[in-house]
Amino acid sequence: MNLNAPKQLERDVAITGYNRPLKIAFIVHLEENERSHKILDSIFAFSYLCWCGTRFLIIPSTSDSLISDDYLKWLDILDPDIVYSYVELSDVLISRIEDINSPAELIEHNYGPQDRELLKPYLNGVCSPLGSVSTVHSPFVSTALRIGSEVRKTKIICEQLFDGDTSFVHDNFGNQLVEHSVLYEVPELFETLCLTSSETPENHIVGTERTHSISELLEKLADKEAITVSRLATIHSGAIGEITGSNLNESFIIFLGRTVLDRIAFWNSRLFYNERNDSLCSLIVSEQDFEDENFVTALGKYLNQNNFIGSGHNKVAIRSKSETVDKLNDARNLLAEKTHNFVFVPEDFSREICPTEEEVRHCYTGLNDDSFNFKMTENYSTNNVEKPDHLRYIMPKFSSHEVGDWCIEASIDRHNNLSRYSNVVDYWEIPRRKYVAEIFGKACVRISRHKLPVFLVGTKQGFPRDLRNKSKVELFIDLPDDEYVLSRLITGRGDYHRLDKRSVLENSKVEFIRVSDKGKGINGIISMFDSLNHASSLLANKLWRNVISSVENMFNEDEYIFEWNRIYGFFPRDNSIKLKVQEGLRLSSPKKATEYLNACFRDALESLVEREVFYPVHRWTCEFCGHKNYRTADSVKKSNTCDICNTTHTLPIGNRFEWKYLLNKFIWNTLYTNYGLPVLWGLSEIQYSARNNSFYYLPEVDLFYDWKDRSNKNEIDLVGVVDGKLFIGEAKRSADYFINDDEEVEKFKCLIREIKPDVAILVFEQYAENSDLIDTTKTSLEQFKVTLVDEIQFKIDLRIMISSDYENYAEFGFDFGETGSNVMRFNIKLEKEASQKKD
Incomplete structure (x- = not known):
């Protein structure tokens, strides 16, 4: 963070901010026991309280604390800001999560004393997600309750549980808008429809209106007389992209079964649908529910009014992770008689509810439309920025409904612009490493999958309320220089607070860097x-x-x-x-x-x-x-x-x-005595290869391993970031000298292990000074690629650039580096000659 006085920038820096909800992923055990169900109960209850909480991810873990690669890929795509584990994480799994996702927080649940287990997620006090109650004011709510031109008063369903009751409402629809509090009506805003026992005394306040059966509850939802907490926790979730192109989202899904696997599959299935579906496109029911004819009839009516998924015919798929295909077919036959939807049991009825590699490849995870623009005139400052769109519907008297935290993903133009083109500005793309996020200020908590900084902001409860600035929130941003960013990327690895599970990871051996004389x-x-x-x-x-x-x-x-x-x-x-x-x-x-x-x-x-x-x-x-x-x-x-x-x-x-x-x-002296020419050419060629307008670098740095002993150092020729990927490299005159020098090769491998870049680059002017050795050198380089991948224990992209292979370097081009007034006069002369010929 910049500790000096703010400085005026040479030009204003444009910033585009994208408001979005916090994204959380939970890791849970698969064991079928009471404790696992209680953990899921806690996760469901907590998630329904959060804005877009229905789109949190639950990742199952095996008994030996392993996670399948498919779920790790989903973790990459969903890009959660917080990963919360109810499983004891191994060092290997911690390292994999950091490499794949690098969340703002990697938290392992503290169960506490056995006689008083607390299973509610606790986010280390670092944040409190904006509540789903904030969306009650959204016009999408009244739209969901519209019948023709009639707009009904908002009524939210809830339930009062008794011993022996099922958790149908709790699992499917949610039961609270405020933690540790029963869902009561809020006059002038909404009423409640409570599922409760017929034996509940009349003088007990359990809802504005009562209902005594799930069947009646489903009928009221079908008739659009009420809305669910789950719907409130889904509205305005466009920032969390759904999994597209899957056979799962081609039909409404009913999960039959109440096991841990069934509940996880049901929950995660909602991530395959977009936010526009009022029903959330899935339900979980028990086998006993299908034994109630009234329930099946009401479910059929609910599907008739709420399911519009399917090409040519509205479809309903019955799936299960625990029941046999015969029981699923029995349920299908019962339901098919009560609905005009096409009900079927798919062949892969028990498939893992997780995107395949093909589905992941075609998943769109772009930035959302809830954006705003502003400019910075100093290298660090506090800025008033827009709150999420849906908060503008909240009236001042309900200001407590907008208390909570959300994220702003920011695209920030680089004040030290290195663009190759005029009138085109580079923007900051940062490698996906949490420990480098602080370069943009304390409010920056991580780097997103889009390689953009993510800021945690929010509205706090306070009085008196500043009504003059209701739509704004303060955001502090620090604009770093390139050397500080690259220094942090090299020296900051493993720098986490003690409560973060990544604090066990190995720290960087490099203590600080300096640009070398070369x-x-x-x-x-x-x-x-x-x-x-x-x-x-x-x-x-x-x-x-x-x-x-x-x-x-x-x-x-x-x-x-x-x-x-x-x-x-x-x-x-x-x-x-x-x-x-x-x-x-x-x-x-x-x-x-x-x-x-x-x-x-x-x-x-x-x-x-x-x-x-x-x-x-x-x-x-x-x-x-x-x-x-x-x-x-x-x-x-x-x-x-x-x-x-x-x-x-x-x-x-x-x-x-x-x-x-x-x-x-x-x-x-710089280019030839100190062999700086391959460094200059290599950096330029790396910039030319960039797909996005994001490139910054340092041309050769010294790496110091001890603040006190400046002689304990190493050096590297190329350090930088291109397209949000950290690269390091060596630049030499001839490839044969490098590949045949075991000391140089081992030094390069050692630097890769220490820095852990995304890309390693070797730049050579030529293969060999002796033309007879060119073919041998080419073979040695290919073998080096193979052995490097085998020896390095993490994923890395190795690029070898030979200047003589590039036509623009080895041959004369159409100019000699620049065209100016002489070429302009030549072109004018050609135009005159052509004009005279026409005359």
Whole structure:
């Protein structure tokens, strides 16, 4: 976090925020016992209290605390902010959850004393999700209760449980809007319809209206006389994408059975449907329920009025994780007589309610429409931002209904913009690691699947209420610099508070990083140009590489001074190049191609002179002492004195005067003495490969393992983030030198293990200096890829980039790094000639 005073930004930073509910995943045991059912009771009750709680995920765990890969993939897709486990997590499972999801909190439930087990989820006091009561005010509620033009008063169902009663309402519809409180009516807002025993005394307040059977309750829901808590806990959940393209969501599902597996399957099935379905598209019932003819009749009516799923015919599938196919068919036969829906038992009636790999691949998990825009003018500040859309319907007298936390997923433009294009701004994409989230401020709790920062915000209960700013909430954002972000990615691994189960993971061995001397040289070169891309386009261009690398003796001053003929001697004269340009630009003749290339040459040289890669100088040899003097264009005069003997030299005129070009020694030393050219080219090529507008880097850094011992260090040539993935890399002149040097290979592997990047990159200028070794080196590189994947214990993308394989590096292109006024004049001349031909 920035501890200095805020600084004015050079330009305003645009931010788009996306309001969405908190997303939670629970991990539970599969054992069929009373405790497991009580845990599910607690999860159901807690989830119904939360905005979009019906879309929380329950992940089953085996007796040896393992989770199937299918559920781990679902965890990745759903991208929960909190993972809450009722299972003791192994170090391996903790590491997998961190790699796959990296939630804001990974919590293991504390059961407490055996004589007083508390099974309600406790979120470490870090957040309190916005309640489902906040959606009571939504117009979607009145729409659900509309019959024709008549809009009925909101009535919410609940139940009063007695010994021996089933939990039909509790499981399917929910029973509370406020924790530790019976659902009572709120005058001027809603009434309640309570399922209770016929023996309940009249003087007991159990609901505005009573009903004594599930059958009657279903009929009232079918007639749209009431709405459920489960529906309230689903409204405005568009931010949580459903699993599309599955055979599960092609029909309404009735789960027959009351086992732990049945209840988990029922709960998770709702994630296969979108929020627009009033019924939530699934119910769980017991075998005893189907023995009641009134219940089956009411269920048939409920389906007639609420199920519209199916192509050509409304369909109802009966599934179970515990009952036999014969019992399912018996239930199907009973229900088919009471509804016009097509009722069937699918062949895969007992399938796992979890998306397949194909369904995961086609699942859409984009950002929602509840968005807003604002700008920051300083590098950190507190901003007033919009609350979720549905909160604007809450009247001031019910302000307590909007108390709670939600998330803002933010797309933030980068103030240090490195975009290759004009009028295009990069935005922050951060690798999916929770420990790096704090770079945007304490309110940032994690990085989402979209590689965007997620901020936890909310409304707190307080008086007096500020009615003037009802639709706003405060959000603090800190805009970090690139070095801090990359430093945190390298050094922050394993940095979690002690209550988070990930605190057992191994910490990073690197204590801090600094840009190395070689990296500073690369930064200096890039600062001479408009951008990394511009610097690479000119300095890594084949023509200027040939010119600059022609300096062989760094101690010979004459080597750095180029006459015009010496520079122009590198101009390509091969006819094949002229034909290539002629065909590519559709010029009329090779002569025109030569004119065009000459214009490109002058434009590029002028750009290099302007950026002081070359200094135009006047050089003369003193007639008295023989000393070779030179003066730059900025310091040359009509009369100049010798540096040694002060003999006057008069500036020649006419053809006797010629500018020479002095190469900047800093450029030559950085790119060739220190082998910075492959680093410069490699970074530019990585940026070019980016699919999104998000790229930032450091060109070679030193990694220090001890604050006190600065000699205990390592170095790496490439560090950065592209498309939200952390990459590190080594840049060398020849691949054969690297692959045959066991020490260099082991060092590279060691860096991968320490930093754990998403992408590892090797950049080489060539395969080998000896052409006879190229094929052998290629084979060795392929073998290295295989062995690296086998040795590294985590998923990594290894990329090998050979400059000589890239046409834009190895061959002359259609320009020499930049086009400017000379090429513009050439094009104007072509247009005039074409116009004259037409006349």
